[in-house]
Amino acid sequence: MSAAEQPAAVLEVREVTKRYGHGRRDTLRALDGVDLTLHRGEILALVGESGSGKSTLAKILAGSTSQTSGQVLCDGVEITARRHSTARRRIQMVFQDPYSSLNPRMTVRSALSEVLRVHRVVPREQIAEELSRLMSLVGLDDSALDAYPSQFSGGQRQRIAIARALAVRPDILIADEPVSALDVSVQATILDLFESLRSELGLSVLFIAHNLAVVQHLADRIAVMYLGRIAEVAQTDTLFASPEHPYTQALIASVPRMRPRDLEQPPALDGEPPSPIHLPTGCRFNPRCAYAQPTCLIDEPALERVAEGHSVACWFAGQLQQAPTKQSEEFA
Amino acid sequence: MSVVALSRTVEPLLSVQHLTIGIPSSGGGHATLVRDVSFEVGPGVRYGLVGESGSGKSMTLKAIAGLLPRGVEVLEGEIHFDGDDVLTMSPHERRRIMGPRMAMIFQEPMTALNPTTRVGKQIAEGPRRHLGLSKADAQELAVDMIRRTGIPDPARRARAYPHELSGGLRQRIMIAMALSCKPALVLCDEPTTALDVTVQDQVLRLLAQLCDDMGSALTFVTHDLAVVSQTCSRLSVMYAGRIMEEGNVREVYEAPQHPYTEALFQSAPDFDDPGRRLAPIPGLPPSLTDPPPGCPFAPRCQYAIESCSTGSKPLVEVRHRHLSACDLADQIFGGTR
Amino acid sequence: MTTFSLTHRFRPSRREARPAARRLRPWYQNRSLVAGLVIVCIMVLLAVLAPVLAPYNPIKQNLNEALQGPSGAHWLGTDKLGRDVLSRLLYGARVDLRIGFLAVIIPFVVGTILGAIAGYFGGWLDIIIMRIVDVFYAFPLFLLVIALVFVLGPGESSIYLAIALVSWVSYCKIVRGEVIVARQQEYVQAARLGGLNNARVLGRHIGPNVISQAITYAMSDIVMDIMVIVTLGYLGLGITPPTAEWGSMIADAQEFITTLWWMAVVPGVAVVITGLGLSLIGDGLTDLLSPERRK
Amino acid sequence: MLSRLKFVPMRLLQAVPVAFGVTLVVFFMVHLIPGNPAESILGAQATPAKVAALTDQMGLNQPVVQQYWHFLSNLAHGNLGESYTYQVPVLTLVWQRAPVTLLLVAYSVVLMLIISIPLSMLAASRPGHVRDHAVRVIPLVGLGMPQFWVGVMLLLVFAVGTGWFPVGGYGDTMMDHLWYLFLPALTLAISISPVIIRSLRASMLNVLESDYVATARSKGAGGRSLFAGHVLRNAIIPAVSIVGVNLGYLVGGTLVIEKVFAIPGLGSMLIESIFARDFPSVQAVALFVAVFVVLVGVLTDVVYTLLDPRVDLTQRMNA
Amino acid sequence: ASSSTKSGGASKSAGAPVHGGNLTIARAQDAKSMNNILTFDNSSIFIFEQIMEPLFTVTADGKATKPLLATGYKVSADKKTYTINLRKGVKFSTGKEMTSADVKFSIDQDTKHASTGWGFINSAIQQVQAAGKYTVVIKLKHAWAPLIADLALFSNAIVPNNYDGKTMAEFYQAPVGTGPFKWGQWKRGEYLKLVANTGYWQKGKPYLDSVTWNVVPDSNTRKLQVQGGQADIDEYPDWSTFKSLGTGSNVIAKTFPSTELDYLAFNEKKKPFQDVHVRRAISAMIDRSAINKAVLFGNGTPANSLLMPGVPFYQKSTPGIMKNDALAKKELAASSVPKGFSTTLLIPSGDASKLSTAQIIQNDLQQYNIKVTIKQLDPTANHNAQQNMQYDMGLSAWTMDIPDPDEWTSFAIDPDGGAKSAYTNYRSAEAIKLNRQAQQSVDHSTRAELYNQLQDVVAHDAPFAFLYYAPYAYGVSDKVQNFNVTPLGNYPLTDVWKSK
Numbered sequence A: 001m002s003a004a005e006q007p008a009a010v011l012e013v014r015e016v017t018k019r020y021g022h023g024r025r026d027t028l029r030a031l032d033g034v035d036l037t038l039h040r041g042e043i044l045a046l047v048g049e050s051g052s053g054k055s056t057l058a059k060i061l062a063g064s065t066s067q068t069s070g071q072v073l074c075d076g077v078e079i080t081a082r083r084h085s086t087a088r089r090r091i092q093m094v095f096q097d098p099y100s101s102l103n104p105r106m107t108v109r110s111a112l113s114e115v116l117r118v119h120r121v122v123p124r125e126q127i128a129e130e131l132s133r134l135m136s137l138v139g140l141d142d143s144a145l146d147a148y149p150s151q152f153s154g155g156q157r158q159r160i161a162i163a164r165a166l167a168v169r170p171d172i173l174i175a176d177e178p179v180s181a182l183d184v185s186v187q188a189t190i191l192d193l194f195e196s197l198r199s200e201l202g203l204s205v206l207f208i209a210h211n212l213a214v215v216q217h218l219a220d221r222i223a224v225m226y227l228g229r230i231a232e233v234a235q236t237d238t239l240f241a242s243p244e245h246p247y248t249q250a251l252i253a254s255v256p257r258m259r260p261r262d263l264e265q266p267p268a269l270d271g272e273p274p275s276p277i278h279l280p281t282g283c284r285f286n287p288r289c290a291y292a293q294p295t296c297l298i299d300e301p302a303l304e305r306v307a308e309g310h311s312v313a314c315w316f317a318g319q320l321q322q323a324p325t326k327q328s329e330e331f332a
Numbered sequence B: 001m002s003v004v005a006l007s008r009t010v011e012p013l014l015s016v017q018h019l020t021i022g023i024p025s026s027g028g029g030h031a032t033l034v035r036d037v038s039f040e041v042g043p044g045v046r047y048g049l050v051g052e053s054g055s056g057k058s059m060t061l062k063a064i065a066g067l068l069p070r071g072v073e074v075l076e077g078e079i080h081f082d083g084d085d086v087l088t089m090s091p092h093e094r095r096r097i098m099g100p101r102m103a104m105i106f107q108e109p110m111t112a113l114n115p116t117t118r119v120g121k122q123i124a125e126g127p128r129r130h131l132g133l134s135k136a137d138a139q140e141l142a143v144d145m146i147r148r149t150g151i152p153d154p155a156r157r158a159r160a161y162p163h164e165l166s167g168g169l170r171q172r173i174m175i176a177m178a179l180s181c182k183p184a185l186v187l188c189d190e191p192t193t194a195l196d197v198t199v200q201d202q203v204l205r206l207l208a209q210l211c212d213d214m215g216s217a218l219t220f221v222t223h224d225l226a227v228v229s230q231t232c233s234r235l236s237v238m239y240a241g242r243i244m245e246e247g248n249v250r251e252v253y254e255a256p257q258h259p260y261t262e263a264l265f266q267s268a269p270d271f272d273d274p275g276r277r278l279a280p281i282p283g284l285p286p287s288l289t290d291p292p293p294g295c296p297f298a299p300r301c302q303y304a305i306e307s308c309s310t311g312s313k314p315l316v317e318v319r320h321r322h323l324s325a326c327d328l329a330d331q332i333f334g335g336t337r
Numbered sequence C: 001m002t003t004f005s006l007t008h009r010f011r012p013s014r015r016e017a018r019p020a021a022r023r024l025r026p027w028y029q030n031r032s033l034v035a036g037l038v039i040v041c042i043m044v045l046l047a048v049l050a051p052v053l054a055p056y057n058p059i060k061q062n063l064n065e066a067l068q069g070p071s072g073a074h075w076l077g078t079d080k081l082g083r084d085v086l087s088r089l090l091y092g093a094r095v096d097l098r099i100g101f102l103a104v105i106i107p108f109v110v111g112t113i114l115g116a117i118a119g120y121f122g123g124w125l126d127i128i129i130m131r132i133v134d135v136f137y138a139f140p141l142f143l144l145v146i147a148l149v150f151v152l153g154p155g156e157s158s159i160y161l162a163i164a165l166v167s168w169v170s171y172c173k174i175v176r177g178e179v180i181v182a183r184q185q186e187y188v189q190a191a192r193l194g195g196l197n198n199a200r201v202l203g204r205h206i207g208p209n210v211i212s213q214a215i216t217y218a219m220s221d222i223v224m225d226i227m228v229i230v231t232l233g234y235l236g237l238g239i240t241p242p243t244a245e246w247g248s249m250i251a252d253a254q255e256f257i258t259t260l261w262w263m264a265v266v267p268g269v270a271v272v273i274t275g276l277g278l279s280l281i282g283d284g285l286t287d288l289l290s291p292e293r294r295k
Numbered sequence D: 001m002l003s004r005l006k007f008v009p010m011r012l013l014q015a016v017p018v019a020f021g022v023t024l025v026v027f028f029m030v031h032l033i034p035g036n037p038a039e040s041i042l043g044a045q046a047t048p049a050k051v052a053a054l055t056d057q058m059g060l061n062q063p064v065v066q067q068y069w070h071f072l073s074n075l076a077h078g079n080l081g082e083s084y085t086y087q088v089p090v091l092t093l094v095w096q097r098a099p100v101t102l103l104l105v106a107y108s109v110v111l112m113l114i115i116s117i118p119l120s121m122l123a124a125s126r127p128g129h130v131r132d133h134a135v136r137v138i139p140l141v142g143l144g145m146p147q148f149w150v151g152v153m154l155l156l157v158f159a160v161g162t163g164w165f166p167v168g169g170y171g172d173t174m175m176d177h178l179w180y181l182f183l184p185a186l187t188l189a190i191s192i193s194p195v196i197i198r199s200l201r202a203s204m205l206n207v208l209e210s211d212y213v214a215t216a217r218s219k220g221a222g223g224r225s226l227f228a229g230h231v232l233r234n235a236i237i238p239a240v241s242i243v244g245v246n247l248g249y250l251v252g253g254t255l256v257i258e259k260v261f262a263i264p265g266l267g268s269m270l271i272e273s274i275f276a277r278d279f280p281s282v283q284a285v286a287l288f289v290a291v292f293v294v295l296v297g298v299l300t301d302v303v304y305t306l307l308d309p310r311v312d313l314t315q316r317m318n319a
Numbered sequence E: 001a002s003s004s005t006k007s008g009g010a011s012k013s014a015g016a017p018v019h020g021g022n023l024t025i026a027r028a029q030d031a032k033s034m035n036n037i038l039t040f041d042n043s044s045i046f047i048f049e050q051i052m053e054p055l056f057t058v059t060a061d062g063k064a065t066k067p068l069l070a071t072g073y074k075v076s077a078d079k080k081t082y083t084i085n086l087r088k089g090v091k092f093s094t095g096k097e098m099t100s101a102d103v104k105f106s107i108d109q110d111t112k113h114a115s116t117g118w119g120f121i122n123s124a125i126q127q128v129q130a131a132g133k134y135t136v137v138i139k140l141k142h143a144w145a146p147l148i149a150d151l152a153l154f155s156n157a158i159v160p161n162n163y164d165g166k167t168m169a170e171f172y173q174a175p176v177g178t179g180p181f182k183w184g185q186w187k188r189g190e191y192l193k194l195v196a197n198t199g200y201w202q203k204g205k206p207y208l209d210s211v212t213w214n215v216v217p218d219s220n221t222r223k224l225q226v227q228g229g230q231a232d233i234d235e236y237p238d239w240s241t242f243k244s245l246g247t248g249s250n251v252i253a254k255t256f257p258s259t260e261l262d263y264l265a266f267n268e269k270k271k272p273f274q275d276v277h278v279r280r281a282i283s284a285m286i287d288r289s290a291i292n293k294a295v296l297f298g299n300g301t302p303a304n305s306l307l308m309p310g311v312p313f314y315q316k317s318t319p320g321i322m323k324n325d326a327l328a329k330k331e332l333a334a335s336s337v338p339k340g341f342s343t344t345l346l347i348p349s350g351d352a353s354k355l356s357t358a359q360i361i362q363n364d365l366q367q368y369n370i371k372v373t374i375k376q377l378d379p380t381a382n383h384n385a386q387q388n389m390q391y392d393m394g395l396s397a398w399t400m401d402i403p404d405p406d407e408w409t410s411f412a413i414d415p416d417g418g419a420k421s422a423y424t425n426y427r428s429a430e431a432i433k434l435n436r437q438a439q440q441s442v443d444h445s446t447r448a449e450l451y452n453q454l455q456d457v458v459a460h461d462a463p464f465a466f467l468y469y470a471p472y473a474y475g476v477s478d479k480v481q482n483f484n485v486t487p488l489g490n491y492p493l494t495d496v497w498k499s500k
């Protein structure tokens, strides 16, 4: 792969593993060898079932927890959770719940100026100016500065949370389900905001979501996680047009549509994800996979490139039909 | 007259008329959470109530089930179920229909199950009380219901405590519980919001299928337009405690007759139309204690004219069995009466 | 048995019901708080104005008028030494409120700081602090305070010291629990990720949000402290006479419980009213300071 | 089920450092008490020479650390010394009196529950209603009135007035004990019930507003079946830990109650021995009480675990 | 023993004595030990006196002795040899007969424990001889007037020779004596029970089947127990409720003349109490009748002398200082601190009467610009502080154990005795001399004169401000007959019976 074809990577995740719990038998592998690259100026979406490790990865990237093994590189330099404040500034995070992500006892002004002062982002006398700039950046009025979080709606709070993240002028924004808690009518404005931040500030965004429809609108690329591993990564169009991993296919098939659909049909995916404590051997998706083969029960597939910018962790990537149906007998 | 008589073929199972719910307060200025809501659900029909947060969907549903939170009361209106006025029922009579005739499924499977009781016993509670089954028979029925929701090894699962089950399983248990007495009407309050898409898909299919099997009608509350579209045949769109539009799902989706519905569709990402630009709705929903006169959506409506901010805006039939609360529906959407 | 509880978390419900009315209700609309404040303010006012209001000198004896029932001259009667009960009650408020409030301050500060440290940093610090807390917790409060006052000798300063040594533990426990919860809150995480140092995060972001529980507890603790004084008085270890003080008034009245039972009731009622006021304030503060928490 | 109680040994192990700390506190507290115990023992007849001799004999002039070590090693052999007052091993005294106090405390817990549960149910069933306020305010009187006053009033009314109960004492048979201890246990229960009622009411309200109670209602449960089947158990769970935490307060209350009701328990023994400077007795009682409170902590966890299937303390301990 | 008393609230026998029943006595404190030669505490003494009897006992008025296990005695001319005849046929509760060997053993045991127990009382005894089975001869070192009174003390009570082969400690776990009651059961902290000695030498006595002392620390509870019939006697009622004890109920509030003197002690090691004017001034400032009224509810009498009315040789006309404003002013002006001073008053904590007394004194002295701070110490610490003379003024009381003033006078005025003049360090050569003479003279009227002079001297010097004489108070059920307390504080239960 030549450097010219590939946009520059700002953030690279290599073989990152995160275990919770220290008992030998009871360790929970929240992340199990994750490789992922965030390119400069792109919006990379991370989707996956609940508990697949999305938030864990986000926390590792933001430095609020450290990985058990593996590396995180920022501009090619390794960073850890105990990072220097300048390194900390580069990566900022926005949380899911706008109601709990703001200190209920601080006005917007004091919350924002605190960050500005601590990091000496601007000289003291320019703080007021900077605050106005931030507010307009996230589409809020200056009058909002002197209000407490409780006086805002969810969407406005989420903007304030974003403004706080932007205050230190980061390069990278990690957004952990920033719109899941919002109403659709508000959600659109936040999605817009991300889009404009990317285009105007050149921010790189890792956008975590569980709603594929949202992601489809926003992301340049999408990474699908399953049980602590990346199952598939591709450009948005590619992923929806030709999903290669059976899990991705099932995910897409499960998305509720505005169009009518036959509910009598069996669901795209049976069962529930297995516990990350007792992972199945072989491919971790095999217990629910319609196409599972003997190989899948023994060996774990690595994330392999199947096409330009499209990697899949499946032994049969490229060989499966789209829109899978329950035809396991045929393969068995 | 605010409601146009509908040409109906069957006697409705559930009829809500002019329902107004609020928080009475001695010092005046009480909040009205739901205002003048009317709709009907026929036997076996799957009826959806959509709307954004705080629009009063859950309150409407809770009023039907008689489960309004403390302090919140039905101020006006009637609710008839099977021809009986449920609002005037004694608590005892009400208890007699809750379960065998009407059942409810809640949003949070996490909290809607009693954490200290085994799920099998929780399912069996209804049948024991209402069908007069023995303990063993009720338990057997519970296991059977669990089996019908597609959970493997139902006998073992029946002995589990809620916290030992995943969200999807818990929601299935809730469904098994609601349907255990074969109710005529199942009330669902966002039953899949807390679930993953893949699990949501499973649960929705299951719910639809079981309701069909048992001939139960469904009243389904959600904020997700796509989910109603997948589940229901008829729906109401609520905003600020009122119904803005009512109609068959397909018709409403294809040709909304109210600016709010239209705006809602425009702000929601459509999986099958990824290229469309999402248009947020500007402004905020009105205050419930001090609602603006006229159409509650008027302050945010792009079509609003002066007259929108005055007078009451009744729901009128703009097309066949398609009602809108917008005075200007004709002008804007060219509806034919 | 599979345990999914650890592995399966849920998104918080999209949004909880947040009735607008609850959100911005100003403090003066909080009935408990206002009622409590009114009661306590009246008490404090009575205490402050005691020299003006009290009809007699609280320690002035008049043995010819001892043990009189309520009358025009002595509204609440007189005690064994002929001192005016009403005057003693008013002056007693000064002592009791002073001891109640002062005795709470040191444990409040110490317990809060240690609890915050234990909860925030966790690890060894937490283990050590909490083991010390456990040790103190193993002794009933009364037992330790009585023993300590015994050791230190009766008197106001011993009471302060004994209470301080013992009751910081409760604050420590409460604050630690709150801090552990608060530490998980997203706004705290955000503050930490924003590069703020620990002191700042603790002081500015966690502190104000966890202190309400400690304050609420302090309200009931004041009542508790007054009860401690009363009990010490019963055991003869209380405030040095002839100082007018509710505890020693109750203890003095002890001799007459079977005959002049109301003598113990009068100061008892003062304790009850103060306790009521303080717990109402506590209730109100809980509501006010933690809007997301129901009573 | 039993597997969920696996935490108990671990929990008991954790109590060891606490017990150690307790011995430290007990030992040094007693050694802080001014005055030479030898003087107290000799009383009126103390002469400097006699005091010196006894001091020496009791090892009171050794370094404190050494004394502490001595105390610990004696303790390890189950030897807590002889009561200065009675000249008998304190352990015999403690064993004789501990059951009395344990019975009193257990009895008052039972009465407290009998008082608090219905009252808090009454309050929780109509929050904000007059009866709610009444239930919340009236018991506060119990909190503000000193225990000795409440105790004597109960005696006046129910023992002297009606003759239903004896005026203090302990009795000989178990039935006697229950009869004699009723009023003291009631006094204790009254003094603590405001706290319990408050928290029980709060947790009942929480439970009543919980989704699963709504679920139960949607199944047609109501009235008594709702309370018994869904509310009570869930509301009791937090109350268990509150009772556990407040048990220390109850034990502390026995100091006064036992004196008022002439009950030969640990509380009165402690007061007596403090005032008589009977240090071995003070140490023994304090140690016993502390160990008791620690064990109650473990017991609370066990009950908690048994009542609430969600709790897995085995996990929590490892975390 | 005679049962007739002339004292205040003494009960009159209601008909013929009835046998049977259990007498329940509610008391504030448990007994500590049954060892009659080592134990100083009244709660213990009152009990073991019922088990073990001495040779002589005190008459009901507390001023003289009379034979008990002895039948009489003879004194030699040099007053140094006493020959005592023992009562025949007296048996221990074990059934063994009491002989001179037992007597010798008992008195010797007591004498042996002079340093740790009551043996000091026998310090004049040189030797005890068992002259015959029923005769004992006691040889003295010097003439010693109080001997028979001393022998009447419980520490000289007769126990079986050689403790019946037991060790001392073993013996006192369940002591044996010749008394009307024998050992029953002791649940420490709860109750102590004695049962009737069926072989008691006074035929037909005791009337009671058993006596139980219940520990009831709270005075209100004790009162309620007697009123409720659960106890027959309240051993220690509060003065504050004493009168109400008897009103409208089946309880009689009884007072018995006592030998109790309550006084304010001045520590002459501390300034300015060396100054006799200061002591006299303070004595004149205190309103004793007010104290009597507020603290004793009028049940006491203001004290005028070192000796108490119940003690032989008490002189009613002793000029003890009473409240006297002129005198107070005069003495203060003459003193080293004419403008007043600040000082402290030590009292034991938990004693409501002393607390009230202290506050009244505080109030009285305040008028003369003497600022008193009340200092409360727990009883033991209070005791230690007094013994170590670490106090300024202190409230104390004394009661007699033997019917002879010497026990108290020697304690109170001899600065070189162990008690340093009752811990005041009061030193008056004259008083010391008078006391010595009184000890050694056997003649009644000589002693009376000596003690008169002594009382005058002490009253003038005011090493103590005498406050009041308090009677003994008991709440007694009207069913209890013949219950009497001697001025020395003990209450023999031999003649007590309960009507049905």
Ligand SMILES: Nc1ncnc2c1ncn2[C@@H]1O[C@H](COP(=O)(O)OP(=O)(O)OP(=O)(O)O)[C@@H](O)[C@H]1O
Residues within 6 Å of the ligand: A020, A021, A028, A029, A030, A048, A049, A050, A051, A052, A053, A054, A055, A056, A057, A210, A276, C006, C007, C008, C009, C010, C011
């Ligand atoms: N602090 C923790 N201790 C133990 N396990 C944890 C912890 N945090 C997360 N986990 C577990 O790690 C796994 C991954 O969690 P994570 O929060 O990263 O998932 P997620 O993909 O963000 O899920 P969701 O979509 O529900 O937010 C889950 O099984 C979770 O239970």
Ligand SMILES: Nc1ncnc2c1ncn2[C@@H]1O[C@H](COP(=O)(O)OP(=O)(O)OP(=O)(O)O)[C@@H](O)[C@H]1O
Residues within 6 Å of the ligand: B023, B033, B051, B052, B053, B054, B055, B056, B057, B058, B059, B060, B069, B070, B071, B072, B223, B288, C015, C016, C017, C018, C019, C020
């Ligand atoms: N217990 C309550 N007391 C008072 N007001 C309440 C209560 N619960 C909800 N509300 C208010 O009632 C209004 C309608 O609430 P409702 O729960 O019906 O909305 P909803 O449409 O179901 O919203 P969501 O999608 O958030 O569930 C909201 O403004 C809410 O704040």
Ligand SMILES: [Mg+2]
Residues within 6 Å of the ligand: A054, A055, A056, A176
């Ligand atoms: Mg997450």
Ligand SMILES: [Mg+2]
Residues within 6 Å of the ligand: B057, B058, B059, B189
């Ligand atoms: Mg809702």
